[in-house]
Amino acid sequence: MAAQRRIDLVLDSVKRLLRIGATANLVNLLQKQHPADLAQVFTELPDKEREAVFTLLFERNGRLAMEALTELGPESGAPLLATRPAEEIARLAQDIESDDAAALIDNLPEDLSAAVLELMQPKESKVVENLLEYDERTAGRIMNPNVFALSEDMTVGEAITEIQTSRDVEMVFYLYVVDERHHLVGVVSLRRLLLVSPETPLKRIMTADLISARVDMDQEEVARQVAAYNLLAIPVVDEENKLVGIITVDDVIDVIKDEATEDIYRLAGVAGDERVFTPARESLRKRLPWLGVNLATAFLAASVVGLFTGTIDALPILAVFMPIVAGMGGNAATQTLTVIVRGIALGELTWGNSRKALLKEAVVGIGNGLALGLVAALVAWATRGDPVLGVVLGTAMVINMFVAATAGVLVPLGLRAANIDPALASSVFITTMTDVFGFFSFLGLATIFARYLTRTG
Amino acid sequence: MAAQRRIDLVLDSVKRLLRIGATANLVNLLQKQHPADLAQVFTELPDKEREAVFTLLFERNGRLAMEALTELGPESGAPLLATRPAEEIARLAQDIESDDAAALIDNLPEDLSAAVLELMQPKESKVVENLLEYDERTAGRIMNPNVFALSEDMTVGEAITEIQTSRDVEMVFYLYVVDERHHLVGVVSLRRLLLVSPETPLKRIMTADLISARVDMDQEEVARQVAAYNLLAIPVVDEENKLVGIITVDDVIDVIKDEATEDIYRLAGVAGDERVFTPARESLRKRLPWLGVNLATAFLAASVVGLFTGTIDALPILAVFMPIVAGMGGNAATQTLTVIVRGIALGELTWGNSRKALLKEAVVGIGNGLALGLVAALVAWATRGDPVLGVVLGTAMVINMFVAATAGVLVPLGLRAANIDPALASSVFITTMTDVFGFFSFLGLATIFARYLTRTG
Numbered sequence: 001m002a003a004q005r006r007i008d009l010v011l012d013s014v015k016r017l018l019r020i021g022a023t024a025n026l027v028n029l030l031q032k033q034h035p036a037d038l039a040q041v042f043t044e045l046p047d048k049e050r051e052a053v054f055t056l057l058f059e060r061n062g063r064l065a066m067e068a069l070t071e072l073g074p075e076s077g078a079p080l081l082a083t084r085p086a087e088e089i090a091r092l093a094q095d096i097e098s099d100d101a102a103a104l105i106d107n108l109p110e111d112l113s114a115a116v117l118e119l120m121q122p123k124e125s126k127v128v129e130n131l132l133e134y135d136e137r138t139a140g141r142i143m144n145p146n147v148f149a150l151s152e153d154m155t156v157g158e159a160i161t162e163i164q165t166s167r168d169v170e171m172v173f174y175l176y177v178v179d180e181r182h183h184l185v186g187v188v189s190l191r192r193l194l195l196v197s198p199e200t201p202l203k204r205i206m207t208a209d210l211i212s213a214r215v216d217m218d219q220e221e222v223a224r225q226v227a228a229y230n231l232l233a234i235p236v237v238d239e240e241n242k243l244v245g246i247i248t249v250d251d252v253i254d255v256i257k258d259e260a261t262e263d264i265y266r267l268a269g270v271a272g273d274e275r276v277f278t279p280a281r282e283s284l285r286k287r288l289p290w291l292g293v294n295l296a297t298a299f300l301a302a303s304v305v306g307l308f309t310g311t312i313d314a315l316p317i318l319a320v321f322m323p324i325v326a327g328m329g330g331n332a333a334t335q336t337l338t339v340i341v342r343g344i345a346l347g348e349l350t351w352g353n354s355r356k357a358l359l360k361e362a363v364v365g366i367g368n369g370l371a372l373g374l375v376a377a378l379v380a381w382a383t384r385g386d387p388v389l390g391v392v393l394g395t396a397m398v399i400n401m402f403v404a405a406t407a408g409v410l411v412p413l414g415l416r417a418a419n420i421d422p423a424l425a426s427s428v429f430i431t432t433m434t435d436v437f438g439f440f441s442f443l444g445l446a447t448i449f450a451r452y453l454t455r456t457g
Numbered sequence: 458m459a460a461q462r463r464i465d466l467v468l469d470s471v472k473r474l475l476r477i478g479a480t481a482n483l484v485n486l487l488q489k490q491h492p493a494d495l496a497q498v499f500t501e502l503p504d505k506e507r508e509a510v511f512t513l514l515f516e517r518n519g520r521l522a523m524e525a526l527t528e529l530g531p532e533s534g535a536p537l538l539a540t541r542p543a544e545e546i547a548r549l550a551q552d553i554e555s556d557d558a559a560a561l562i563d564n565l566p567e568d569l570s571a572a573v574l575e576l577m578q579p580k581e582s583k584v585v586e587n588l589l590e591y592d593e594r595t596a597g598r599i600m601n602p603n604v605f606a607l608s609e610d611m612t613v614g615e616a617i618t619e620i621q622t623s624r625d626v627e628m629v630f631y632l633y634v635v636d637e638r639h640h641l642v643g644v645v646s647l648r649r650l651l652l653v654s655p656e657t658p659l660k661r662i663m664t665a666d667l668i669s670a671r672v673d674m675d676q677e678e679v680a681r682q683v684a685a686y687n688l689l690a691i692p693v694v695d696e697e698n699k700l701v702g703i704i705t706v707d708d709v710i711d712v713i714k715d716e717a718t719e720d721i722y723r724l725a726g727v728a729g730d731e732r733v734f735t736p737a738r739e740s741l742r743k744r745l746p747w748l749g750v751n752l753a754t755a756f757l758a759a760s761v762v763g764l765f766t767g768t769i770d771a772l773p774i775l776a777v778f779m780p781i782v783a784g785m786g787g788n789a790a791t792q793t794l795t796v797i798v799r800g801i802a803l804g805e806l807t808w809g810n811s812r813k814a815l816l817k818e819a820v821v822g823i824g825n826g827l828a829l830g831l832v833a834a835l836v837a838w839a840t841r842g843d844p845v846l847g848v849v850l851g852t853a854m855v856i857n858m859f860v861a862a863t864a865g866v867l868v869p870l871g872l873r874a875a876n877i878d879p880a881l882a883s884s885v886f887i888t889t890m891t892d893v894f895g896f897f898s899f900l901g902l903a904t905i906f907a908r909y910l911t912r913t914g
Contacts (some may be wrong), residue, residue, distance in 0.1 A: 004804075013811070016663065036685040044809050071685075145799040164652055173630045173647070173689070190630070190647050195621055202566070227714070228493040228528070230707035232689055234629070249706050250687035256710060257684070260717030261799055267721065268795035269788065276800035277813065280820040287792050288822065288828055294788045295829050301837060305777045308575050310771040319769045320762045321778035323892070324755040331726065331751045335744050338725035339576075342718055343733035352468070352501050356734065363737040364744065371745060379756060 007040050014041060018049055026053070026058045039071035046319035054080045059127075062092045070100040073254075078107030086112060090119035098124070099116065099129055099144045099251070116423065139222050140215035142255065143236040143245030149178045149215040150202060152185055157198030159188075176235050176243055177206045178406040182233055184243040185210055190375070212237050215244060223255040224347065229258055263345055265337065266423035269294070293428055301326070301435035308443035315453055318446050321380060321393050326438030329400035332368055333430045336361050336408025341423050351413075358409045365405025369398035403437045404430070464497050471498060471613035475506055482519045483510070492521065496528035499537070509836035511537045519549045530711075532730065533566030543569060547576035553583075554600045556708070557676035559588040591783040596679050597672035598659075599712065600693040600702030606635045607659060609642055614655030627637060633692050633700055634663045641692055641700040669694050672701060678711040679704060681804065720802055724795065727752070744906055750885055758783070758892035765900035772910055775903050778850050783895030785833075786857035789825055789888045793818050793865025798880050801873055808870075815866045822862025843911040846903075860894045861887070 010033060017026040023450070030038060030053070038057075042050050058065040069077035070383055081089060081104060089108075093101040093116065104126060105113045117125045134140030148166060150159050159175065177186040180388045186206030196205055212235045224250050226234050226249060234252075236245040262272035269290035274283060305312075305322070312318050340357065343349035349357055377394030411429045412422030446453060474483040487495060487510070495514075499507050513521040526534035538546060538561060546565075548557040552574065562570045562585060574582045575654060586604055591597030603625060607616050616632065632650070635644040643663030669692045670679045681689050683706060691700040691709075719729035726747035731740060761852055762769075762779070769775050797814065800806035806814055834851030838844050868886045869879030903910060 034686065036687075040685070040804065043805055046810065046813065085846065112800045160513070160651060163648065188594055190651075191620065192616060194647075227707070227710045229499070230493075231493065232706065249689065249710075250684070251527060252857050253706075253710065253713060256713055257717070257803070260714070260721070261803070264717070264721050264724065264799055265795060267725070268791045271797055274796060276796055276806045277810070277817070280817045280824070283796075284828075285819045286825045287710075288825060289790075290792070291785065291788055291829055292832070295781070295833060299833075300785050301784075302777050302781055305780070309773045312776045316770040316773065316776075318764045318895055319779065320759050320766065322776065323762070323780055323783065323896075324752070324759055326757050327888075327892070328748065328752060328760075331748055332744075333748070334725045335727050338722060339731060339733055339740075342721055346714070346718070347497065348500055349733045350501055353503065353734070356503065356547055360734070360737045360740070364740045367737070367741045368745060368748055372748055375749075376752060376756075431784075434518070435784070439780075 007044070009038055010037065011041055011044055014045070014053060015049065015411055018052060023056055024424040027056055028316070030057050031061055031064060035067035036071045038064070038068035039073075041259065042068065042190055043073055043076070045372055051080065051083065055083070058084055058088070062088065063095050064090045066096050069104060074100075074103035074107040075275065078104055082108055082112060085104045087119055090116045093128075094120060094124045098146060099131060099142060099245075102128045102141075102374050106132055133134045134215060137219045138215065139213040139217040139236050139247060140245070142219055142222075142251055143215070143247050144251075145245045147176065147235065147243060147246040149176045149182070149243055150188075152177050152179050152203050152206070154202045155198060156193050156196055156200045156202060156205070159200070159202055160193060163190075174233055174235075176246075177202055178243050182242045184210075184237050184241055186234075186282040187211065210235070212241075214239070215245065219255045220259050221254045223259065226252045227256070259345075262374055262424045263341065267341060267422065267427055271428065290428070294431075297428060297435070301439060302433060304436050304439045305443065308439075308447060311443060311447045314450065315446065317384060317389070318443060321389070322439060322442055324376060324440040325393065325396045325400050326374060326435045328397060329404045329434030329438045330431045332365060332401045333404035333408045333434050334367070334403050334427065337412060337426055339424060340412050344412060344422055349413075351417075354409070354413055358406065361405040361409045366398065367400045367404075368405075369401030372401070373397035384454070388449055388452045389454070392402065392442065392449055396438065398444055399441040400434060400438045404434050407433045464494055464501070465830035467494065468498055468501055471502070471510060471850075472506065475509060479789065480513055484513055487514050487519060493528045494801070495521070496530075499525065499529055500533070508537065508540065512540070513778035515545070515628070516539055519545065520552050523549045523553050526561060527553055531560040531564040531715070532732065535561055539565055539569060543572040547573045550585075551577060551581045554596065554601055555584045555603060556588060556599060559585045559598075563589055564732045570819055585871075591672060594676045594797055595672065596670040596674040596676065596693045596704060597702070599676055599679075599708055602702045602703050602707075604692065604700060604703040606633045606639070606700055607645075609634050609636050609660050609663070611653060611659045613650050613653055613657045613659060613662070617650060617655070618660055619724060620647075631690055634659055635700050639699045641667075641698055643667065644692070662710075664743050670704065671696075677716050679718065680709045681867045683709045684713070720798065720880045724798060724880065724884055726884065729738075747867070747885070751888075754885060754889040754892070757889060758896060761893050762900065765904060767902060768904045768907055771907065772903065774841060774846070775900060777848070779896060779899055781833060781852045782850065782857050782894045784897040785829060785854060785860045786891030786895045787888045789822060789858045790861035790865045790891050791884070793822070793862050794869060794887055796881050797866055797869050798883060801869060801879055806870075808874075811866070811870050815863065818862040818866050819859065822858045822860075825862075826858030829858070830854035841911070845906055845909045846911070849899065849902045849906055849910070853895065853902055856896045856898040861891050864890045 013029055014026060021048055045053060054065060069081060105116055117129060145264055150162060174186045175190060176184060177188060178420035179185050187210045188202060188206045192205055211225060211229055215236055215238050221235060226364060233246050233248045235243055236247060237427045238244050265272050271286040274286055340349060373394035376397055377390035380393045407430050412426045415422045470486055471483060476799060489529055502510060511522060526538060562573055574586060588598060607619060617638045630647055632645045632647060633641060634645060636642050643665045644667045645659060645663045649662055668682055672695050679691060690703050692700055693704060695701050722729050728743040728857055731743055774797045830851035833854055834847035837850045838847035864887050872879045872882055
């Protein structure tokens with residue numbers, strides 16, 4: 001919380017200095033901040049102030065402004081950058097890491113990004129263009145091509161000299177070793193270099209058995225590897241096992257966060273790339289299709305109720321209790337679905353152990369159904385004085401919670417088998433099922449036992 | 458996916474070797490695996506096989522078995538360990554990192570963990586007991602107390618000798634510098650040591666401005682700092698700024714994953730520590746309270762319907778369309794809520810910019826309401842031939858989606874202000890509101906316009 005308090009203080013000062021037009025002081029204050037803190041300040045400023053502050057910083061300390069944008073992320077950063085002249089963007093893009101530059105440029109309006117690439121030094125723009133050729137969300141797209149490699153023929157002493165003379169490269173702690181054709185053949189830690197004599201050949205102390213990622217590997221899988229093996233970085237190789245880049249753990253953390261956000265969002269029917277301050281028009285466009293699908297399924301469920309208007313006509317009290325059965329089924333299904341979807345994402349649930357999960361959830365579903373069905377039955381009996389209504393309500397709840405549990409396991413696993421993200425489509429399927437089965441079981445049972453039900457209301 | 462395929466192969470071999478009783482071959486195969494891969498194999502094996510394989514490995518290569526448990530995590534790992542004799546657990550717990558040992562021991566049955574601590578070397582058990590004294594989910598609880606520190610009076614040459622002679626300590630890449638009373642005063646990177654002459658005093662090349670975590674800092678805040686500043690590790694200090702431990706980025710990744718899981722779960726009313734294979738009885742116990750609260754709110758919503766049984770009695774068709782209004786409100790509210798809760802968790806949404814978020818969501822809510830309300834109205838009109846029913850349905854949907862949007866912003870922000878996790882309680886509040894307002898607006902409007910509505914069904 002201390003960090004947040006500090007940022008709040010900076011934020012207040014920024015707003016005040018901007019209001020009174022003390023730009024020199026303002027730039028001074030900004031220059032003392034860590035790029036990550038600046039990114040947070042940008043996030044919290046209202047649109048107009050954000051643009052004004054960014055423009056000021058960009059003009060006085062372009063490099064810091066670019067670094068702050070990098071921390072802000074390309075989706076939020078690019079719109080700020082888009083107001084600046086292409087020449088300056090091109091010049092400053094060469095000061096930040098190529099992968100960050102590529103991400104920012106990729107998010108600029110198309111004509112501006114073309115102009116920027118045109119204006120960059122050919123060597124630099126080539127690197128960025130190469131990165132942008134890889135598919136989104138792959139290792140190639142998020143890697144830093146500026147990777148430090150040592151030749152396998154070197155000695156430890158030569159390697160240390162090489163490190164001492166190398167320009168700033170992406171955090172060096174693993175030193176990758178390559179053969180004369182740049183194939184990745186091993187890894188040495190910096191610490192290990194200090195423990196042996198300078199004449200030792202690198203070949204002798206390197207670890208040949210190392211984990212790498214292919215350029216086309218899905219970024220989620222890259223993150224899983226780095227997390228599973230507690231790596232600080234993973235080397236990226238092409239089809240021929242040539243070393244082409246490195247992905248460091250800080251980028252992996254961003255991937256893990258983004259993928260978690262995507263899972264959370266998809267379960268709720270929100271697009272993975274939406275954020276709190278995505279413009280209303282865009283949010284509307286992104287959310288409407290999902291709600292449209294839900295509306296269609298709601299009409300489907302409603303048509304089930306429509307089958308029983310005769311029964312409801314005779315017993316309007318059924319309309320009061322009917323949503324309880326559907327709603328509780330939906331709630332229970334959401335619980336099961338969430339555990340299952342997250343279990344799949346974390347790699348805990350696989351085909352091999354899915355039967356066990358199904359069995360467990362079925363038991364939990366029936367247990368929940370019995371407990372809650374009994375309570376609901378007693379409440380219905382007590383408030384309406386009709387024990388048969390209680391039995392119908394309770395029985396329908398047990399049935400629907402069993403349906404909820406089994407659907408909550410089978411639907412995401414089925415989608416997964418069909419190579420569809422289970423987080424994406426499961427919940428609409430499942431709430432439709434619990435609505436349909438909820439209404440059908442309750443109104444169906446009520447129709448069967450109609451003559452034993454008391455007409456109250 | 459390649460990694461998964463490899464693990465599937467190992468898994469098949471393990472099952473086969475276990476079935477034919479080829480224990481020597483089995484242990485051989487296990488010993489060739491990375492502890493993280495063994496953890497995945499344990500995850501995917503059925504209960505009985507898992508115990509058998511773990512017991513075999515534990516007896517032949519206890520250290521590897523412990524490392525695999527560490528990767529498996531304490532919740533899943535401790536039950537396996539609990540079947541082993543306390544003497545062996547105590548002996549092997551000293552071979553793994555103290556923080557991992559503490560987490561495992563903490564999850565053992567109480568009498569066993571007491572016995573293990575009793576049987577460990579006093580020095581080791583003291584370290585573990587110290588860790589367990591910190592509150593759960595704080596920096597102190599997850600730190601590794603075995604942190605490598607250099608004295609500020611050293612020269613670079615002395616520091617390098619110290620690194621060369623130190624036993625295996627938690628990944629050295631940041632070298633923390635302390636004064637004579639062990640206060641944290643600076644940091645030096647290993648690479649920096651290589652760039653200056655051996656006589657240089659550490660004091661001169663260290664960075665004094667460094668980010669640290671207090672022992673009582675919430676682990677989520679620790680993770681946020683490490684992620685924001687792209688750190689590989691963060692030093693942990695006590696109240697007096699004395700260096701007491703280190704938290705490395707691999708542990709931070711676990712925290713980020715766990716916190717994301719907790720957010721996903723809480724939004725669905727599932728306890729943060731539930732997993733796919735939590736025993737059914739325990740899952741039932743954990744999920745029932747949430748469903749119980751939902752049942753109570755469902756009766757509340759039902760009682761709103763109960764106010765209008767007269768209208769439903771006259772127009773049973775209302776029972777068919779009534780769930781659509783409530784359900785669509787719930788869906789839209791879930792979208793808004795999810796974006797807001799995640800925005801709070803990621804630090805993008807604060808008090809300062811909450812008005813903007815409210816305004817945006819209100820616009821989206823009304824937009825969604827108008828679009829979907831119109832469609833619903835047309836469908837109702839077309840299928841039932843009653844334009845007034847369409848108008849009532851559409852209007853109720855606009856009202857309820859506006860309620861959904863504003864509640865979706867205000868409820869989580871309000872809970873947050875009251876220091877309650879917004880992910881935990883928001884969804885039940887909000888679905889209750891959309892149910893109540895959905896039924897009330899639809900049935901209320903229908904009651905007002907009852908005489909213009911056609912009695913069909």
